[in-house]
Amino acid sequence: MEKVFARWSFEPTLESAQQYRQLLAIKLTEQALSQDIIENFQLAVSELIVNLCRYPLIKAKSASVQLLRTDDYVSLELYDNGASFRNFSQYINSDQPIGAAENGMGLKLIDSLFDDLFYVPGCYRDDGLNVMAFKYYLSGRAKNKSKSILLVDDDQVYQAVLTAYLEKDYRLYQADSVSRGYELLLRAQPDLVICDINMPGGGGGYLFDLLQHVPAVACTAFIYLSGCTDKKLISEALSRPIDAFVEKPVQRQQLLQLIEKTLERQRYLSQQMHRELFQRATLGLQPHLPRKIGAFKCALRHCIPQEGGGDFVLLHQSQLLMADLMGHGLQAKTYVYALAGYLRGLCSVLSQEQLTPCKLLNVLSNGFADDPVLRETLATIAVVNFDNKQLSIASAGHPKPLLISSHAIASVAVQGPLLGLSQAGYREQQVQLEPEQRLLLYSDGFLDAGEELDQQMLNKLKYSAQLPLQQAADFLMQLVYERDLQLDDCTLVLLQLDPND
CATH class of the missing domain: 3.60.40.10 (PPM-type phosphatase domain)
Structure with missing residues (x-):
């Protein structure tokens, strides 16, 4: 699970960029990170704060930074209430050299320094805040796990069981509610969601419905995993075009096979869609x-x-x-x-x-x-x-x-x-x-x-x-x-x- 070990709120100014560089150094040194990694975090946060001061048409009046850690990574998240960044992925995925990426406001440079960089515009969040976050993986093993899974279950005991089943082969994100799961899904954009059907505040069906309004995650593979016996609730949840449903308890090998099959099907459909769109686009141009x-x-x-x-x-x-x-x-x-x-x-x-x-x-x-x-x-x-x-x-x-x-x-x-x-x-x-x-x-x-x-x-x-x-x-x-x-x-x-x- 992610643990927040530092959090600050402030008004973005050029002076605050320098101030939080210094605070970062103190907190990250306590986490026993190497000096070069600490300097990368400092460079990134000062670059982002300076951007908030200079570039948006609607400048942020407030911002906050929080540092998080898991067994696998350390991450920094910057929240702001200014104008959202447009065409984020175009700058990150461009083949222009770092030195030519001035219009990307340093994003290309930050992306080169960290293992993972993501951005969620405020329009997709309940609080309306934009989120920019980047991660540094503590080991090559954690970084090299190619697929990620979000586990959403309010039963902490069973979530621990699933974690033990899957942590060797997949990068895992864990949430104990739909609201927390939705937040993690927007930030991490996992390859697969495994969600309980029946939870307080809404279950798997509600989370699936939320995803359909966000293009970046609307096609995420989705599996229901539940011990629910309410046939009406199950029928209502299964009315969505999910990928699979499995009842609790589930054996490790059965779950691994189901995940592999689901991800393979998702990969095949994605490739087919990509190929068809590419052919149409190429012929048209x-x-x-x-x-x-x-x-x-x-x-x-x-x-x-x-x-x-x-x-x-x-x-x-x-x-x-x-x-x-x-x-x-x-x-x-x-x-x-x-x-x-x-x-x-x-x-x-x-x-x-x-x-x-x-x-x-x-x-x-x-x-x-x-x-x-x-x-x-x-x-x-x-x-x-x-x-x-x-x-x-x-x-x-x-x-x-x-x-x-x-x-x-x-x-x-x-x-x-x-x-x-x-x-x-x-x-x-x-x-x-x-x-x-x-x-x-x-x-x-x-x-x-x-x-x-x-x-x-x-x-x-x-x-x-x-x-x-x-x-x-x-x-x-x-x-x-x-x-x-x-x-x-x-x-x-x-x-x-x-x-x-």
Whole structure:
């Protein structure tokens, strides 16, 4: 069971951040933690308190910190009554380096220091307080237990029996009431709940109903375990789509087999749902370009080495947009859908004006700065206008395009800030391709924005210029496939003047 060994309440200020760093050091030293772990806790709590003072639109007027310990871990929980943090998981799960995670208000750094980090917005809690918590596991054995189970039972004797059955193989959380179980479930988000049907203040059916209103835990596997003999109560509880019901007393082997079967079924259903959603998302965002745009021949190649990915390409009249959204997986796909819809709608509205690339990026940047959802989205975008036989290019953080010929490789000196991060505006570069030249637009799955081209890559790019355009695009994409570990999706667009025009 968790035991609180320190608790403080305060008004968040820059001074209180320093004060609670010192108090933490005293209390954690009493718990015999090493100095480096204590310093990690100090860094995290001061970072979070400073964030409460600086960033939310509605700043917290009160906050509290509590330290907890079990046999397996030490954790810190910070409660506040300010505005909830948006898109928490997007920042934690992003593949951006820690140093680039400034918009995540230090969350990426904190996540790197601890074994477990979670956040519960106040809208899901009875007291309306946001909770940020992180854990340090005292042993590798506790940390490496891959699955977690929440036991909810007011019978402490039987809960001790279940603990003895399961603690060797699973991380356990224990609650003696539905209210306490609900609180733990929101915080720990276990893989499975084992709950008694009949308890004071509501039983398993009531807890199951509560979960359905919280997307993060609505699909948690759920088992009833009860010695209740009231048929009406059992029938009412079983009207929910739970995973299993088992009567007390239960033998250890029987319970372990039931848990394994339930978790395996949950894993299978989750994989099936994930696969179906991914396939739909991927098909919906599959980029398409014609083989000729104005006076230019065009070759497009796109690959997704793992599920998700944030690349998309949009051609509207004679304007081409290539975007790369931060992150991978279905979460990135969801944001790409929103961004693609926003861009399509904007381009349709502005179609009669046919904005220059820099003016379009300025409009987009203002939209990102003003919209609360887009403001939390990190995306790089390149815009290319086709003007007769000339190209106009502007960029918002996108990798610099490459000019490729059989004898030289050069980058186009076009750059600009990420959307929504600067009021400085954007500049565009005019590019006039020579007959033997090609322009390569690419996402960072091909080359990172700051990556230098080594001689081997330069030679391969020069060689590609000797191949027909479509074959050259295949050759360049093959370079991506040959990498030992390709984590990011990759999009390439090759452009070349059509000699027949």
